[in-house]
Amino acid sequence: SSELTQAPAVSVALGQTVRITCQGDSLRRSYASWYQQRPGQAPVLVIYDKNNRPSGIPDRFSGSSSGNTASLTITGAQAEDEADYYCSSRDSSVTHLVFGGGTKLTVL
Amino acid sequence: QVQLQESGPGLVKPSQTLSLTCTVSGGSVSSTNYYWSWIRQPAGKGLEWIGRIYTSGNTKYSPSLKSRVTISVDTSKNQFSLKLTSVTAADTAVYYCARGASGYDDYYYYYMDVWGKGTTVTVSS
Numbered sequence: 001s002s003e004l005t006q007a008p009a010v011s012v013a014l015g016q017t018v019r020i021t022c023q024g025d026s027l028r029r030s031y032a033s034w035y036q037q038r039p040g041q042a043p044v045l046v047i048y049d050k051n052n053r054p055s056g057i058p059d060r061f062s063g064s065s066s067g068n069t070a071s072l073t074i075t076g077a078q079a080e081d082e083a084d085y086y087c088s089s090r091d092s093s094v095t096h097l098v099f100g101g102g103t104k105l106t107v108l
Numbered sequence: 109q110v111q112l113q114e115s116g117p118g119l120v121k122p123s124q125t126l127s128l129t130c131t132v133s134g135g136s137v138s139s140t141n142y143y144w145s146w147i148r149q150p151a152g153k154g155l156e157w158i159g160r161i162y163t164s165g166n167t168k169y170s171p172s173l174k175s176r177v178t179i180s181v182d183t184s185k186n187q188f189s190l191k192l193t194s195v196t197a198a199d200t201a202v203y204y205c206a207r208g209a210s211g212y213d214d215y216y217y218y219y220m221d222v223w224g225k226g227t228t229v230t231v232s233s
Binding site: 029030031033037041042043044045049050054086088089090094095096097098099100101102 | 145147154155156157160168169170171204213214215216217218219220221223224225226
């Protein structure tokens with residue numbers, strides 16, 4: 001079982017806002033990073049550290065954290081945002097890396 | 109622009125050793141700013157971190173795989189490698205290599221900003 005918990009699936013209407021959450025005790029000491037994975041493709045980093053986006057990631061992607069929960073928010077979801085999203089962070093020992101189980105986002 | 113490319117056998121027999129190499133182009137495995145990681149993903153399942161190595165050779169492995177995993181770096185070839193011993197069908201997956209950054213800034217952080225395309229490894233006789 002993962003130390004990070006994500007809802008298996010979330011849906012959002014085109015153009016609306018969606019929040020994907022990630023829960024785990026390690027998030028009280030470690031930032032979450034978020035990865036987007038489209039079918040048949042490698043994961044792509046979309047958010048890291050407090051709320052940083054790599055070059056080329058649209059600003060509709062943002063991250064936040066409170067207590068043991070990290071969130072990825074997509075403001076104005078687009079059809080191309082339909083993908084699996086994974087959070088990751090250091091584990092509770094801050095020695096290793098762990099991934100959440102992933103959330104499948106459907107854009108309706 | 110840094111690129112990573114995994115290579116190695118696509119089919120490995122049970123009980124044998126899985127060996128993969130990640131070739132780094134457009135950057136250097138000798139960089140002191142980054143770690144070099146392996147991650148895998150069984151078909152239809154989530155991502156699993158295998159481990160990472162620093163240019164100095166310092167390694168960290170997933171506790172669940174630690175007894176079977178070795179990650180090494182070859183600075184002369186600008187490559188890093190994964191060996192996983194005593195494989196079973198449960199090790200069948202897409203294997204990714206990735207570049208990561210790690211540190212502390214109020215909170216601990218570790219993220220992977222460049223990934224290879226992945227290579228499929230099947231364990232079967």
